[in-house]
Amino acid sequence: xxxxxxxxxxxxxxxxxxxxxxxxxxxxxxxxxxxxxxxxxxxxxxxxxxxxxxxxxxxxxxxxxxxxxxxxxxxxxxxxxxxxxxxxxxxxxxxxxxxxxxxxxxxxxxxxxxxxxxxxxxxxxxxxxxxxxxxxxxxxxxxxxxxxxxxxxxxxxxxxxxxxxxxxxxxxxxxxxxxxxxxxxxxxxxxxxxxxxxxxxxxxxxxxxxxxxxxxxxxxxxxxxxxxxxxxxxxxxxxxxxxxxxxxxxxxxxxxxxxxxxxxxx
Numbered sequence: 675x676x677x678x679x680x681x682x683x684x685x686x687x688x689x690x691x692x693x694x695x696x697x698x699x700x701x702x703x704x705x706x707x708x709x710x711x712x713x714x715x716x717x718x719x720x721x722x723x724x725x726x727x728x729x730x731x732x733x734x735x736x737x738x739x740x741x742x743x744x745x746x747x748x749x750x751x752x753x754x755x756x757x758x759x760x761x762x763x764x765x766x767x768x769x770x771x772x773x774x775x776x777x778x779x780x781x782x783x784x785x786x787x788x789x790x791x792x793x794x795x796x797x798x799x800x801x802x803x804x805x806x807x808x809x810x811x812x813x814x815x816x817x818x819x820x821x822x823x824x825x826x827x828x829x830x831x832x833x834x835x836x837x838x839x840x841x842x843x844x845x846x847x848x849x850x851x852x853x854x855x856x857x858x859x860x861x862x863x864x865x866x867x868x869x870x871x872x873x874x875x876x877x878x879x880x881x882x883x884x885x886x887x888x889x890x891x892x893x894x895x896x897x898x899x900x901x902x903x904x905x906x907x908x909x910x911x912x913x914x915x916x917x918x919x920x921x922x923x924x925x926x927x928x929x930x931x932x933x934x935x936x937x938x939x940x
Contacts, residue, residue: 696799698789705776705814706807707914708887709798711769716741719764722801731759732854732866732890737874740765740886744854744866749794750774754860756892756903757781760794763887770808770887771798779817780911781829788814810885812914822910822921829907835893835932836900836939844939845895851938853890865900866890869934876924880913888912893935900939905931 714722720730720743728745736742743762751758757777763770774791782790799805812820821828842863845852853866867890877883888909893902902908905928910916 696792696795698792701788701814703814704811705779705817706773707776707810707812707912708770708808708885709773709805710808711771711802711805713766713768714764714802716743716764719743719762719769719801723762726797726801728797728801731856734853734866734868734890736763736886736889737877737883740883742886742889744890746856747794747797749791751856751858753778753782754858754862755781756864756894758856758858758864759866759892761887761889763885765884765886768884769802770885771802772887773807776812776817779814780820783818786818810913810915820911821907822916823918826910827904827907829903831904831907832901833904833932834899834901835936837898839898841898841900841939842895849938851934863895865893865895865938867893867935867938869931873927873930873934876927879923880916880920882913885913891931891935902932902935904928
């Protein structure tokens with residue numbers, strides 16, 4: 675009886691371990707843009723993330739019932755890029771977090787190999803207990819040169835929203851349009867912006883409230899210039915299963931996002 679009990683416990687532990695483990699030994703054909711975990715309270719999520727090496731930069735209410743926790747760690751900051759942060763959406767039904775492997779493949783180009791962010795993924799697993807891929811997926815081979823369709827913006831097609839001196843000082847102090855700032859190792863400043871409520875409604879229009887973790891929208895301060903990823907690129911990258919019809923439904927949103935971000939630098 676004792677042996678049977680021991681075997682049962684061991685089997686359960688093995689199954690649990692296997693369920694939590696991501697295989698980085700080979701590159702998958704497709705990657706999920708986000709991971710999904712069981713529902714947990716916001717304070718519980720923040721405590722677990724902190725225990726596993728993450729720094730919580732902000733908690734932002736994106737849309738009703740969806741709080742987004744912005745996190746970073748040393749591995750992410752070392753990229754000196756937009757993926758220095760990850761966004762974690764907490765709702766009553768589940769937790770969603772951006773997949774660092776997906777973002778790495780999109781943002782880092784030749785500097786990325788699958789498994790580069792294994793440490794971060796393992797820390798997320800430890801924090802949440804279990805992770806599974808979302809249905810929002812893209813081909814790994816497409817991510818480094820991603821765009822929605824031919825002629826649409828790519829990563830390189832960043833938009834300069836403001837030029838001038840002292841731009842970082844406009845957002846690092848008290849600014850009602852800013853959720854957080856993060857100074858990167860190379861001296862650039864990454865800024866998370868609070869968009870207007872009517873701008874955030876595009877998630878409801880698309881039926882994508884569950885993917886609130888694609889916000890806050892970020893800008894990067896490069897000395898005397900501020901840039902953002904073109905929203906036509908970032909939204910398509912973050913929700914790669916969008917159809918042309920759905921994309922057309924939110925045709926005005928990219929311009930709204932750009933206008934919202936400019937408010938912070940006046």
